[in-house]
Ligand SMILES: Nc1ncnc2c1ncn2[C@@H]1O[C@H](COP(=O)(O)OP(=O)(O)O)[C@@H](O)[C@H]1O
């Protein structure tokens with residue numbers, strides 16, 4: 003029975019930490035607010051919220067909550083007892099009395115129960131909770147049963163396979179090789195209303211696909227301060243697919259183990275439906291490597307946020323429209339629990355850190371490669387423009403790189419027959435003089451992409467050529483960005499008529515449809 | 520002031536022209552799909568949001584009016600073109616966006632039913648006008664108990680006023696129209712719309728026309744909220760009084776070509792810089808004071824973000840100046856970042872909508 007338990011228990015959490023973690027996993031602001039209002043109202047008698055660092059577990063009022071729990075819980079009592087036994091087994095080893103600690107678990111359980119009894123309160127995207135409920139209540143396997151909210155969310159996990167970066171320095175994707183690559187022939191072998199199967203083994207599940215708005219964007223000429231011209235001879239506005247942006251969902255991850263199969267599946271399904279509703283990506287690759295088309299190829303998807311990329315000819319500022327978005331379900335960053343650190347350590351430290359190994363697994367990598375091959379061949383996409391989101395994502399306000407950090411390490415460029423973009427100059431720096439802040443530096447430390455210093459050297463050279471001090475040159479580039487960026491925003495305003503079409507779209511399944519029952 | 524007496528031919532032309540211009544402005548014809556409504560009752564603008572199918576839909580009207588003398592001709596043309604107006608006594612009151620166009624044509628200035636975030640007690644028709652503007656934006660025929668949340672300012676830091684009166688008048692009116700209405704502190708509304716990712720923990724600031732509103736929230740619970748009586752109007756008036764330029768022109772420059780990061784090139788820009796600094800420093804000082812006076816600030820583990828919104832925060836560089844002021848001789852809380860709201864002019868109404876939806 004104990005074999006499925008995590009080796010190390012998560013650090014003890016106080017009530018508010020648990021609340022915060024659950025809240026973090028609720029993407030919809032209204033639902034999040036409902037959840038927070040509910041838990042804060044329920045707990046208002048504890049007067050914890052406003053006070054300094056009150057450890058709720060030590061306040062007396064906890065007992066009232068415990069009573070509440072017993073009243074509401076009946077159906078799950080048996081499981082709770084089991085929890086208790088196991089919990090005791092673990093806690094006894096620690097020097098603290100387990101009783102206090104056990105209360106944390108009760109508190110999480112209360113959350114589960116209150117949340118559960120509130121019914122529609124949480125949609126299944128926080129499937130962790132829902133699945134945990136299902137698993138504890140519905141399954142007859144002891145191992146699965148043990149899975150509680152806390153464990154489900156917080157434990158560390160050991161993925162079967164991890165993303166490995168092979169840093170052998172070999173550059174792939176020189177032009178000759180690239181064209182050879184694009185000579186690959188991939189064709190569709192079978193197509194039903196739910197799947198497309200291709201000759202390279204790729205299978206795309208199309209069941210959930212939704213429409214968005216047609217691609218429509220501007221290519222900015224490289225090495226020029228000119229705004230795109232809209233005459234007929236120019237490429238603008240464009241609607242072709244210029245590249246691929248790779249994302250990680252950074253969502254909650256269950257242990258990649260046979261007994262977790264149903265939880266993993268439920269969670270993915272909820273996530274897919276949510277992403278379809280938000281029209282977040284074109285493709286999604288679940289943890290078993292299954293490929294889903296979420297938004298049709300000819301339409302934009304809202305995956306890029308503010309981002310910058312460039313090839314030899316053009317600069318792209320609207321990657322939602324210009325690029326395909328492929329999302330791997332998985333994460334490569336974890337939230338740091340800073341409560342244990344000394345006060346001094348906390349100052350200005352990021353609250354996320356790289357995980358030892360990315361959770362993206364072999365099956366996913368393989369599917370991602372097949373999908374990449376198809377897209378590149380079908381749309382004639384240059385290897386230059388196949389990039390992890392983190393390398394393109396920027397904070398357009400503060401002119402900083404790395405706004406999103408998904409896939410910022412370990413992307414298998416080699417396996418994908420792409421040149422290693424971590425080592426190459428970043429267009430946001432070379433074209434627009436972006437920089438990074440301390441926060442970024444703290445997260446990456448020595449693992450900062452070599453491409454950054456490369457870009458900065460290029461920047462210095464360019465400044466020298468122009469006879470300008472670097473800061474001034476940077477400033478000029480920054481201004482150019484702002485001008486381009488604002489101009490583009492202005493153009494996009496006029497796409498309102500297209501946006502209205504959204505109303506006619508086969509839009510996502512309502513929340514209730516996929517809340518786990 | 521508008522000339523008294525009968526409308527001259529020339530004036531009639533101007534009015535016709537004004538009408539045409541208003542009609543050219545795009546109309547909001549989107550239908551609502553869910554019935555919750557968010558309303559940002561700002562000193563200079565009222566912004567309403569509803570949930571459309573994919574995202575929020577916004578509509579707004581200037582919170583302004585202009586009175587012209589009543590004449591059959593004018594009223595006829597207003598009616599014919601469906602331009603919002605009221606007849607009060609011997610005057611026709613054109614309100615909302617139309618007011619600005621009229622003022623411009625007639626070479627006059629609009630007036631406001633609100634002042635510094637609250638109903639203006641000196642404006643005798645203020646209540647009628649603001650009700651009319653709101654009714655134009657939120658169709659009362661569709662009310663039938665729809666949850667509605669409207670923003671109210673925080674208690675002014677430097678000055679006690681009665682917000683209750685303002686709040687009650689608006690709430691009563693909306694409830695009479697059939698809404699289920701409540702109010703929300705403007706700063707908190709900004710937190711709701713912008714700090715979802717941070718679990719509604721952080722500081723929301725709305726720098727508007729009449730006021731700057733501030734709210735520090737921890738997990739959606741407000742711990743500090745206040746307002747300072749400086750905003751865009753203050754800047755316009757102050758700059759106008761030291762440069763001699765009329766405030767409409769000052770506002771025009773401020774809203775269109777002004778950049779807080781570039782070197783001022785003339786007196787007006789110079790003065791704008793000075794008063795922006797003044798506003799920012801007052802804001803940061805008030806925030807510091809409030810925090811140090813509050814004993815019950817939760818000790819949040821992680822540094823918290825500050826998010827800036829509102830028209831006054833829009834000029835390029837506002838965020839940077841704010842951050843600099845914040846860092847000057849220390850700030851009592853650890854701040855993770857100072858960032859601009861995604862959509863600064865709609866942050867308040869978006870937050871009000873979220874509040875209406877979660878209660879609704
Ligand atoms: N682009 C801009 N740059 C500078 N100031 C602006 C800009 N747009 C609006 N403002 C100013 O912002 C104020 C109105 O902001 P808003 O958030 O709509 O205020 P309120 O909430 O008081 O209605 C006015 O003083 C206006 O001059």
Ligand SMILES: [Mg+2]
Nearest residue numbers: 559561727867
């Ligand atoms: Mg406002």
